[in-house]
Amino acid sequence: MSDRALAVVRAGALTTVQDLGRPGHAHLGVPRSGALDQPAAALVNRLVGNPPGAAVLETTLNGCALRPRSEVTVAVGGAPCPVAVDGRPAPWGVPVRIPADALLEVGAAVSGVRSYVAVSGGVTVEPVLGSRSTDLLSGLGPPPLTDGTVLPLGRPARPHARVDVVPQPRPPVELVLRVTLGPRADWFTPEAVAAFASRTFRVSSASNRIGLRTEGPALDRALSGELPSEGMVLGAVQVPPDGRPVVFLADHPTTGGYPVIAVVRAADLPAAAQAVPGTPVRFVAVRGR
Amino acid sequence: MRVLPVGDEALLVEVSSGEAAQALHAELLRRRAAGTLTVREIVPAARTVLLDGLRDPSGLADRLVTWKIPPVPPRAEDAIEIPVRYDGPDLPDVAALWGVPVEEVPRIHAAADFRVAFCGFAPGFGYLTGLPDRYDVPRRATPRTTVPAGSVALAGPYTGVYPRSSPGGWQLIGTTDSVLWDHARVPAALLTPGARVRFVPQEFVPQEFVPQESVPQEFLPQESVPQERP
Incomplete structure (x- = not known):
């Protein structure tokens, strides 16, 4: 080598x-x-x-x-x-x-x-x-x-930056994730959608590169039965049968069969990557652009 | 057709059947190839096609519902052939669910003309449709902790081949030596959405007709060799 x-x-x-x-x-x-x-x-x-x-x-x-x-x-x-x-x-x-x-x-x-x-x-x-x-x-x-x-290692392409101090965002004390509701918000009861968008969840220690798992109020479904597998996007908030939302991160599966209640704005996902277990999480519904 | 917004740059297009989803997928690929659709990902699934990485999702959503979608075009190219040894441990259960003798399962399965409806679960894992509805089977009540790579399996309306060893709840009916996924190969995936597939039963020599003493071990039918896989 x-x-x-x-x-x-x-x-x-x-x-x-x-x-x-x-x-x-x-x-x-x-x-x-x-x-x-x-x-x-x-x-x-x-x-x-x-x-x-x-x-x-x-x-x-x-x-x-x-x-x-x-x-x-x-x-x-x-x-x-x-x-x-x-x-x-x-x-x-x-x-x-x-x-x-x-x-x-x-x-x-x-x-x-x-x-x-x-x-x-x-x-x-x-x-x-x-x-x-x-x-x-x-x-x-x-x-x-x-x-x-x-x-x-590769060969350096350019000289390094000449800087003394570079501002970087602090890891979140409270994680506020802006979400667009849907595509499957109608699979949940109105009470569950309201709880999702207003209650405080916490980052679970079971989180990993696949998903940010949360603990908090369980979200009840309005529809029972199985959703046929469908495509999943980065930031999708999937709700498995236990009712606890999971925010899909970079290594997420490309298709899934649990309903997606909302999708987190891409700009808010870097903070999700830095939220330690126990960090309070709030999902704030915003209108799609 | 129902078009659901997914976040700020994706659309989930929901249609009434798996066939309609395959037709929509083919039309989307055609439009992307023609340069009239700019999108990062086109992900077909059971009843939907996801379009991700769109500049103007709401504009496209308005146009999409006015499209005339032609039925799935017949594929010009030959079917991908997957040689199978129909030796899966769930053959008897599948035969019982189908209401046929065990030896009929390979005949019925290999006679079907399959199409890759979509991929997912693992790189190279295709959900293949083509068996008549009456042959739908449930997943196993208790999933296996390990399903060997190359296992040919059934669940719901789908046939799938496990690209690598993994846990799984599908009904195992056979095994293949085809390599479903090899990232050093171009293309890496043997099966891509829309491709036609046929399963070809491998020559089976019933053991009682093999003069065992005169045949070297490597010529014995594979079924007699326990499969050890990573």
Whole structure:
């Protein structure tokens, strides 16, 4: 392997390779995948001089540790966390130079769930259907990182950004998700639709890249029976038989048979990716544009 | 036809039957190929087609209801042939549900002309229609925790082939060596919505007619070899 490589010293709870995903294959049953917090992934790529489609690492709650085999520039963003290079504190959210064979430690998230690590040149594992993203539902793309994994890196395209401070949104204390009701709101009782759009739910610890699960009032159906399988979109709020809404995230199944009560605005999904279990969630119905 | 808005950039078009959904899907593909429809995803399903990644969903919704949808066009290309060993553990149950002797199930199944109505569940998993309505079967009451890759299975009006080992509740009637999904292959999916499919029973040599002593192990019928899959 060339010296443009990154050794994984500590993989963390769940660290995956992510880029813009592989939209356009839903008719074959292929989820779109891609970074859950797309603005954070795009920002760290810009900071290190990568194009927007370069693959980054997405950590989950407890970070990771990496050792580049050559000098690289990295930027860590998304969920705020301590960063250290060879044991010395380094800044979060700006480009940082890492000497060859130095240890980059991305610590546990202080708030939020997912930190993003961009490395100059990007992670260049073999793409599958045009994307390097790990898809946890269907198993496409590279498997989640394990200790000792060595990832190939590309050649840096441009110099890193010259910045001192970059504002980034804070992970949500309360998650407010704007939704457009439907397409299957009529499968629920008027009381259930009213409760959905007014009551407070909480983020469940069973949430993952496939969906943000919630706990709260169960939503009763007006119609019983089975809905024939139908296409599902990113942000769809599906309600399984237990009545607890699930917000579909990047690795969601492309078809499903539970009714979708509403769809979350795409602009609100990055915050959903950063909501820790227990965070209060409110769904606010807005008119379709 | 009912057109339901889905969020800000998608439409779910609901029609009255699976055939109508396949006809609508074919028409949407035709319009996209002709350059008169710009859309990121066209996802057919049982009674619907989802259009995702639209610039002006409400404008399209108004136009859609005025379209004349021709019936499903006959496919010019040959059917994809899937060789099957009809050796599934649920053959007796399916035979009982159909009210036919077990040996009739492969004959009936292989005689049907299938079409991929839609895909989902896993990359490369197609929901195939083509059996007459009277052969609909329920899912198994208790799903299996593992269904081997290549299993040919029935549920409701559909036939499906498991692209990889996974849990599943469908009735298993056979196995195939066809590779349903290979992301290193172009195209990765063997079955795509709208494709025609036929299941071809593999030569079955009844064991009592095989002089066992003289035949090397590898020529014995596959049914005698337990399938070990990842």
